[in-house]
Amino acid sequence: MIRLAVRCAPEQAELVLAELTVLAPNGVEEERGPGYVEYAIYGGEGELPELGDLDAAVAGGRVEVTSTEIPDDWADRWRDFHKPLLVAGRLWLRPSWEPRREGAVDVVVDPGQAFGTGAHPTTRLCLEFLCEIKAGGELVDLGTGSGVLAIAAAKLGWAPVRAYDHEPAAIEATAANAEANGVDLKLERINLRERLPGLAPTVVANMTAPILLAVAERMKGRGRGPGEGSADNSGEGPATPPPVPETVVCSGLLPNEVDSVAAAFGVSGLSEVDRRQDGDWAALLLRRS
Numbered sequence: 001m002i003r004l005a006v007r008c009a010p011e012q013a014e015l016v017l018a019e020l021t022v023l024a025p026n027g028v029e030e031e032r033g034p035g036y037v038e039y040a041i042y043g044g045e046g047e048l049p050e051l052g053d054l055d056a057a058v059a060g061g062r063v064e065v066t067s068t069e070i071p072d073d074w075a076d077r078w079r080d081f082h083k084p085l086l087v088a089g090r091l092w093l094r095p096s097w098e099p100r101r102e103g104a105v106d107v108v109v110d111p112g113q114a115f116g117t118g119a120h121p122t123t124r125l126c127l128e129f130l131c132e133i134k135a136g137g138e139l140v141d142l143g144t145g146s147g148v149l150a151i152a153a154a155k156l157g158w159a160p161v162r163a164y165d166h167e168p169a170a171i172e173a174t175a176a177n178a179e180a181n182g183v184d185l186k187l188e189r190i191n192l193r194e195r196l197p198g199l200a201p202t203v204v205a206n207m208t209a210p211i212l213l214a215v216a217e218r219m220k221g222r223g224r225g226p227g228e229g230s231a232d233n234s235g236e237g238p239a240t241p242p243p244v245p246e247t248v249v250c251s252g253l254l255p256n257e258v259d260s261v262a263a264a265f266g267v268s269g270l271s272e273v274d275r276r277q278d279g280d281w282a283a284l285l286l287r288r289s
Contacts, residue, residue: 094109144187171188
């Protein structure tokens with residue numbers, strides 16, 4: 001078994017991922033660290049796609065492509081690295097082979113397909129905020145990935161829950177994970193750089209800073225009242241932009257990016273309530289002022 005990995009700068013991640021999901025539609029493994037994002041795919045010799053022209057797909061940006069041979073018992077070892085996680089004392093995030101935890105909200109996500117299991121610091125920080133704020137009403141998950149945040153939100157008490165992502169593999173993974181957890185999500189593929197969907201009183205967004213800044217820019221000028229229409233407005237005349245959310249949880253940020261992202265959302269009347277850091281990653285809790 002061969003592991004083929006592509007490492008790039010965070011600002012190139014969206015383009016690299018788009019290229020890889022075309023070549024490997026069954027799933028891409030993601031790892032993030034200080035100053036880099038790494039995507040990996042697995043296969044036997046001769047089964048993996050050719051990545052020789054990947055540099056052109058990221059506008060000449062530098063990427064590192066590495067190939068590593070994986071031991072025959074890699075599947076068993078893989079399980080050893082994925083352990084259950086208790087978040088905020090109430091949310092039990094586990095792979096399917098681990099038991100439930102008595103008294104905790106149970107979320108099951110298996111690794112090995114696409115976009116993570118929820119153990120990454122950016123996801124954990126978002127989950128902590130979701131566990132602490134009052135649940136209820138509609139929630140939107142922007143850049144849902146494997147659907148961990150949307151599924152957790154549904155189990156914590158938000159409804160309905162809508163989830164969006166640009167990658168088809170992410171939508172497929174989220175649909176499968178939602179079914180495994182017995183929750184109902186409304187899923188849609190969307191490029192958040194180009195269009196912002198109808199929002200909700202609560203929004204969670206675990207994405208890189210450039211995409212969060214694009215979302216904040218598109219949020220400017222939206223109404224701030226609770227009943228100002230929606231993106232699905234089918235009445236006569238132009239649709240009124242949906243209101244700015246009451247609460248926004250966002251992560252995927254490096255510590256030196258937090259101030260600029262908070263300021264960008266502040267233009268729409270969202271004020272910083274809390275910020276947290278876990279290692280090299282940070283998250284924000286914003287509320288409408």
